Amino acid sequence: MEKPVFTVGERVEKLCITCNEVRGHVVVSVTKRGQISRVSCPKCGERSAFKSNATTDANAKRSTAKAGAPYDRTRTYRTGQAMMHPTFGLGEVTKVIEPCKIDVLFADRMRRLIHSVQPQE
Ligand SMILES: [Zn+2]
Numbered sequence: 001m002e003k004p005v006f007t008v009g010e011r012v013e014k015l016c017i018t019c020n021e022v023r024g025h026v027v028v029s030v031t032k033r034g035q036i037s038r039v040s041c042p043k044c045g046e047r048s049a050f051k052s053n054a055t056t057d058a059n060a061k062r063s064t065a066k067a068g069a070p071y072d073r074t075r076t077y078r079t080g081q082a083m084m085h086p087t088f089g090l091g092e093v094t095k096v097i098e099p100c101k102i103d104v105l106f107a108d109r110m111r112r113l114i115h116s117v118q119p120q121e
Contacts, residue, residue: 005034042094
């Protein structure tokens with residue numbers, strides 16, 4: 001079996017020293033061989049080196065305890081809110097980019113979604 005290859009933006013579970021908890025981190029850089037070199041904590045923004053011998057079990061998807069309401073693009077989200085996306089599953093808002101754009105960390109990777117959309121008449 002080949003080692004798993006990662007890409008920037010994927011989610012990986014790691015212990016954040018600053019938050020003092022294991023939580024989903026976003027891969028910010030990978031090596032040429034697709035191994036994670038640096039990750040970023042979406043909660044505190046701390047960037048840290050990723051040691052591949054730590055919690056790399058990508059199959060051990062830890063399900064976050066808090067359930068989210070279904071994703072609704074007309075809603076306005078705040079950082080830290082959970083949602084249930086029909087395609088991507090449970091996600092947590094990590095950042096509000098622009099008034100209408102949010103970054104959401106799902107079980108597999110970070111995705112950019114729209115929110116606060118005014119319903120078209
Ligand atoms: Zn953190």
